[in-house]
Amino acid sequence: MKILILGGTAEARQLANRLVALGHDVTTSLAGRTQDPILPEGGLRMGRFGGIPGLAAYLRAAGIERLVDATHPYAGQISINAVAAARATGVPLVRYMRPAWEQAVGDDWMTVETAAEAARALPCNADVLLTTGHTGLEHFLERDDCQFVVRTIEAPAVEMPRHATLLRTRPPYSVSDEMALMEREGTTHVVTKNSGGAQTAAKLEAARRLGVKVVMIERPAYGPALEVASIDAAVDALVLG
Structure with a gap:
């Protein structure tokens, strides 16, 4: 399966490594903001897509079968674009969203x-x-x-x-x-x-x-997507979904 991961987080890298080990054709896209990032297994794409039209065009041209948004919870526009591009192309979108911190006793x-x-x-x-x-x-x-x-x-x-x-x-x-x-x-x-x-x-x-x-x-809202909170759940959603 051809999978594009919108990455930049440790979880995105872990997910890419798992999927490559399972035999999938994985490309991770990085925005290029971090110098000397730790790179995942599989293919790598650096830089912006050019908004929703650019991301949608890439999904079509590369024959992407699954799109994963595993960016930072505050990545902003790219997460919004992922929803729109997935809708425009019909490529299923899985959003990995790490669980939020919760206030505990003694917190102010x-x-x-x-x-x-x-x-x-x-x-x-x-x-x-x-x-x-x-x-x-x-x-x-x-x-x-x-x-x-x-x-x-x-x-x-x-x-x-x-x-x-x-x-x-x-x-x-x-x-x-x-x-x-x-x-x-x-x-x-x-x-x-x-x-x-x-x-x-x-x-x-x-x-x-x-x-x-x-x-x-607080975290922003990015729109509808199949959202998971663990690497195992992400692999299941991609491979079994």
């Missing part, structure tokens, strides 16, 4: 819908660990009444102002390391997206133990 969370709303929710003089990625930073950096540690994998396009420090690291993170970072920086607030997964969940446990407030940006 404020849930918001957008980065702009998260930035407005911060009180004056907050010391913020910002872990929302390299997009949408302008909403936060306008808050020159707060101090930010901006943690990203890739360098953002914007220059850090005087009230922000860039910290470039790659997960996974441990609870002890996250606690040490928050204590060293005097963190009062963590701002994050509800990405789910184990690699970056330690910040939530660290915040819970230290009494640090969390501003949690």
Whole structure:
């Protein structure tokens, strides 16, 4: 079976490796935003498709039989395009969506819908660990009444102002390391997206133990698709569905 995986996550790579091992013809598409990504087995495509028409044209030209959206839960437009392109071509779409984090006893969370709303929710003089990625930073950096540690994998396009420090690291993170970072920086607030997964969940446990407030940006809605929450379920949906 010819399968296109819209990737960029560890789960996308794991899924591609599983499917290749099962004998399927798998191509993973990466947007190209991450330098030196860990590559999956199978074919590889780098760069954008050119919107819905471009993705639909690729599905037809390559003879793709199954489309998988295994991008980040906040990938945005590509997930919207996947729904439309699948509908236009008749190619079945499976969306892998890792389970969201859930608030636990002892958590102090404020849930918001957008980065702009998260930035407005911060009180004056907050010391913020910002872990929302390299997009949408302008909403936060306008808050020159707060101090930010901006943690990203890739360098953002914007220059850090005087009230922000860039910290470039790659997960996974441990609870002890996250606690040490928050204590060293005097963190009062963590701002994050509800990405789910184990690699970056330690910040939530660290915040819970230290009494640090969390501003949690909710996930967007992308439209109808067969949605699964595990690699095994994704393989079953593709192979047996």
